[in-house]
Amino acid sequence: MFYGLLGTAVRVGSNILLLPLALTHLSSAEMAAWWLFLSLGANSNLADFGFGPVITRVYSYLWAGADDFEAEGLRPGSTSGLPNLPRIGQLHATVARLYTLLSGLVALALAFAGTWFLLRIMQLIADERSAWLAWTIFAAMTIFNLKTSYWGLAVQGINKVREVQFANLLGGLFYLVTGGLLLLAGAKLLALAAAVAARAFVFRLVCIFVFRQATDRQILKQARADRSMLARLWPNAWKLGIMSLGAYCITQGLILIASRFLPVETVASLGLTQQLGIFATSIAALWLQVKWPEITILRTQNRLTEMSVLFAHRLLLTVATFAVIAGAIILLGNQLLAWKATHTRLLPLLPLIYYLAYLAFQMTYGTFAVLTMTQNVIPFYRVAIFTGVATVIVSIFMTARWQLWGLLLAPLICEAYNAWFVIRLGLASQPLSPREFLRAGLARRA
Template identity: 25%
Template sequence: MIKKYGQLLTGLINQFVNILSPFIITVIGLKTTDAEHGSIWVIFLSMMVLINLFDFGLSPTTIRNVSYVIGGAKTLQKDGIVAISDDAIISFPLLLRLLKDIKHIYSYITVVAFFIITLGGGGYFWLISPEHLATEIIIAWGIFSLGLLLNLYYLYYTPVLCGLGVIQHSYYANIAGKLSWLVLTMFVLLFHSSIIGFSVVFVISIFINRAVSSYFYNRNDNIRKTKNVVMQSESTIPFIAYNTIKLGTVSLGSFMISRATILIAGLYLPLALAGAYTFTLQVYMALLAVGNVFVTIKVPQLSSLVLRGDRTGLQKSIAKTLSLSCSIYILGFLTFYVLANFLTEFLNLKVHFLDSKFLVLLAVVYFLELTHSICATVITTQNKVPFVKPALLSGFFIVLTSYLLLKYTDLGVMGLIIAQGIIQLSYNNWKWPVTVYKEFFSYAK
């Protein structure tokens, strides 16, 4: 029983640390700086999602392909899968080539990200910062963005470990990094509380995460076995890139759906209100992350079940994943809703959460987001990505509608919620659950 649920328990602990550490770090920033610095710091932290954007769908593609090779696949496919037998052995030359290509891709992505995250982000923060704080904020962003780039460069450890079936090892590394970030942030308070100091310790925590990840990666039995084989000559990049580009486009759409509104809020809402909106969304992003723990753990198993054509096993696994994920999300929201006002008053924060009516509306919007994103992940285990155009179009219209509602109406935050809720409900919220039902359940024997 312990072994069976060990990964889930570790995953929940990992997400608990993922939520608690940034939340405490956010609170420290809000309590020890003024409202302007605090609001900027919250927006800094929200930019961590840029890692997922520039990952550009490579992580889930990596997980699936590593899982396929570990499962016995001798070749990779751009679209669909090739069935394998239960006694298939691992092709280590193929695995070695896949690992090398994945590392190279992440290094190229990091170079591109430098120009957009560091330079483009610097321009954004220069634009929204009060004039007397601009220089300090740009220096802090330069340091913080270095941490983001390092995080992106070393990100390949996480999906590879997951594909190898030892996702708990990536959790250990993340826990070590997040806890060290928290401890070092508290250490900064002994000297001088500033967003520059907070940014420096963020960079240090990335190196700690990398050291732990590297340790587990290099001691993995399958990784060790690749060191004694001749690498396959044929590049795997064409097979990786095919669906990575699709998922990357989806990631761009997801960014516009859930995060671009933060940038718009920073431009059109008072800085304090933009900070409150961003602070609140961080909680919902955390709830989504917790809700997605189980499906992340299940991806290798689901991919294996798809390879073997085990329809009954797939149905049970999908149903269990959806029910458990949704239950975790609902419990998390109820806890947050009850404690939200108490936390801001007890901690005497200069930036608060949004009003309760907004919290309920956002809870519904992100619950629907959770269910359809889980279904979309299930669909990708078939090595197919049918939701590229819908994600991109939804993101575009959410950004456009949010902009128009903020610029030409007095709806404020309500306009941002309406834009996301209505557009997602018009297609994505129902389309992908229905697709999963049709493909995995409706013709069950």
């Protein structure tokens, strides 16, 4: 948990930790461009199209000793419990080829659609040439991250959670040092792009080392890609991909729509608030993040009551932690920024309170979705894409009429209608009654 807290704090909070320098060295237009960089970089999640979470779970199944995996559902657990290294090697070789193809698709999307979205804001930046160079570096590293992402999926899947968090910690420190020094040197957006590159390389090197140490290098070297694995990954992956598209519309669509309808200062404030919100949810979700591989393994081994108690208790800790961090942001956020005399502030008080409450709601029902998916089934993909597309349409209409409040209210209006379905499925995927689930959350026993 120690490495997890530090790793997540630095990984997600690195953008936040650099803010004192970034906000004093970058103009509002440059900050708005950076938040747009991050939103466009999230396109790699769309190109992944749901393969990532499915692949991580398959690594967990095989590491738990399963002889193979099904397209949907679970095979009986192995009595030996020993990792199935030959099949892990085949899976690794297969997904390496997959992510090479997917990274090529992202390169095309960033080169054309990404550049188009940036045109208006880039024209407001004094050193436009350097800003475009920063975008080129950032886009290249987004492509590299996707192409090599299977190493991180593998390490997470074989339950080396502490090592993943250490990689996040080390990569985040390189990000902070690189970005901080270059910002002080006056590199502006180039500083942040170079910091992204440093973090990406360090994280991947650590993951490669950990995975090779935990497995058999000779087996990995001799393993060959198995197309039948892709055929079995696809049924759940495309459903998760649909869900990813819906999630992208809801989260990253916020900044993309804002960049077309709202003043650049508001876009900068919204981006800053969103990053703090991501920081808060990521720190809070760490209670569950470090346990998802274990939860998946417990389900594979049919230890469902033990799994449910663990999930319920960690969910309660997640919600409580988010409430504490959100309260600190509300009380101290803009005061600290005013003390630092930064160009960009958080959203005003009422929109800020509303947005953080919305994130708590979104985080809570999202955890039940992940619990359901540990069964290797994706039953709510239609709900996700419907919600995402509806959010974009409603957001465009409401933002054009009511500006910031329209943009903030639209996602909740669309998500609230369907969240009950996701929570109900999550509760149905575990054996505890509502009363037992609540007791498990409070007392760590059914």
